[in-house]
Amino acid sequence: MTEQNVSVVENIKVVVEADLGNSNLKIFINDKYVSVPNVFQRVHGGVDSYESNEKKNVINLLDDLYVHVTSGAIERNGSFFIGKRAMRNSEKMKAMNIKVDNKHEEDLPIINTLSVIAAKTIQNVYDETQSVPDILQLDLDLMTAIPASQHNPKTAEFFSERFTSNTHVVIVYVGNRPVTVKIECSRVRVTKEALAALYAITEAPDEMFKEFQELYKKRLKDKKVTGDFFKDKKILHSDIGEGTSEYIFTDGLTPVLDSCSGERRGIGHAIEEACRLLNKERTTNFKRQQFTEIILDKNDKYHEDAKEFIYDTRYEQAELIEEDVEEKFINDTGGRAEVLAVYGGGSISLRNELHAKLLKFCETTGMMLLYVPEKYAIELNPKGMNALRKIID
Structure with a gap:
């Protein structure tokens, strides 16, 4: 040109x-x-x-x-x-x-x-x-x-x-x-936050539901799962972020606004505490975002120390989020939720601590667990807003 x-x-x-x-x-x-x-x-x-x-x-x-x-x-x-x-x-x-x-x-x-x-x-x-x-x-x-x-x-x-x-x-x-x-x-x-994610779920590619399909193939009688499957479901959303976790209840495509809340939980709190411990141990002055870069870089000289500190602080946040989900299911959805949808950047970092606990809770309550894969978990909110705009504009 x-x-x-x-x-x-x-x-x-x-x-x-x-x-x-x-x-x-x-x-x-x-x-x-x-x-x-x-x-x-x-x-x-x-x-x-x-x-x-x-x-x-x-x-x-x-x-x-x-x-x-x-x-x-x-x-x-x-x-x-x-x-x-x-x-x-x-x-x-x-x-x-x-x-x-x-x-x-x-x-x-x-x-x-x-x-x-x-x-x-x-x-x-x-x-x-x-x-x-x-x-x-x-x-x-x-x-x-x-x-x-x-x-x-x-x-x-x-x-x-x-x-x-x-x-x-x-x-x-x-x-x-x-x-x-x-x-x-x-x-x-x-x-x-998290309210628009439902629209990203309903518009998502079939690949996003591969794990969900495999997990519930008997219950679904091998029915193929697409985004349409979730359009008429009662869903408890757990959007796990850095500083807050949002709990949204949707009935079909409609949010139940009185049953939407948020708590000060998230991977950022685990990172801040782990960062504080690393700075104390190594006399450094890292901030939250830099600590995250250290965790992602296996060649960083502080990687192993950071990994050790985040291991414990991550577990504490996972416990709090699990307790939130149980409380929201009982009090905010009245036990009516059919699907627990878990996503957000924090869901990736906390998967090892959270997935088994939430799956067990879903088995107890009869809910189905949609733990959104890493590839899609972070972008669900902006993609949801993007999809929502095209519907309402």
């Missing part, structure tokens, strides 16, 4: 579904999926870029994201490293506070969501024109969610208005070149 002069691009319609995870920001931007560590680092003074190749800078934009955000929605305007770039300095990196029930009040979700949308749109414009613009003007239609334990009409409206009542300006640095992205939010909808 030949290079075009695109100094100013106006009225770009951007449709977004954003899962504001405590670990990762998982987001569909015009149906394109992006996942970025949900952390930032406030930056003071200028930052030089040592890469002069414009194409490389655009390609690596989300990994090296440096922005300045001006918005009435946040407490203080400023410059930030976002995502992976912020993780390079543990001392100054800020993550979501998983110990406090105020996701709708925090600045981090606003800053990171706007920054990633701005950066991804620059990449999209470059892909189409082979040119980096100077100014972009976006019209944003956003669907997102906050934990069920924090969600009510007042908090949902408050969070929505932080986007809609302000004009947001994000200056994204493509190398040393600033690109000004002006964002106006024409519509923002805030639902409960």
Whole structure:
């Protein structure tokens, strides 16, 4: 494609579904999926870029994201490293506070969501024109969610208005070149976390149900299981995240809103405690996200220590979640749930501790266990919002 002069691009319609995870920001931007560590680092003074190749800078934009955000929605305007770039300095990196029930009040979700949308749109414009613009003007239609334990009409409206009542300006640095992205939010909808996942389940590929099919082949009389199977079922959802676990009860395709709640449980609490133990043992200063990187990297010199500490703290969280599921089944569903659906990033990390316990509980109560495979577990919420939008819009 030949290079075009695109100094100013106006009225770009951007449709977004954003899962504001405590670990990762998982987001569909015009149906394109992006996942970025949900952390930032406030930056003071200028930052030089040592890469002069414009194409490389655009390609690596989300990994090296440096922005300045001006918005009435946040407490203080400023410059930030976002995502992976912020993780390079543990001392100054800020993550979501998983110990406090105020996701709708925090600045981090606003800053990171706007920054990633701005950066991804620059990449999209470059892909189409082979040119980096100077100014972009976006019209944003956003669907997102906050934990069920924090969600009510007042908090949902408050969070929505932080986007809609302000004009947001994000200056994204493509190398040393600033690109000004002006964002106006024409519509923002805030639902409960896990509520939309049902739609991802009903639209999921058959592969997601392979384990479920095998587990219940006699009970199902070898009937093939697809997403349609779950459309008329009473389902207790357990969405295990980093800082909270959401328990949603759906009857067919309808949520039973009075039976939806959340608890401060999740793999993040296990990681924070294990991280504290590692820092004490090794005189380090790792943060939650960096501890996760150590766990994932078998060649890291602290991997074995981290693995040992997380082994015990993980079990404690699994016990609490199991107790939650039992209590929600009795009190929130009145024993009516037919399926227990377990997913979310925490369900992957806690599978060894949780699966057998939950399967036994399901056998006792007559429920069927849909423990969503790792390949699908993390993306179920943003995919659900993406599917839900196409149904209701």
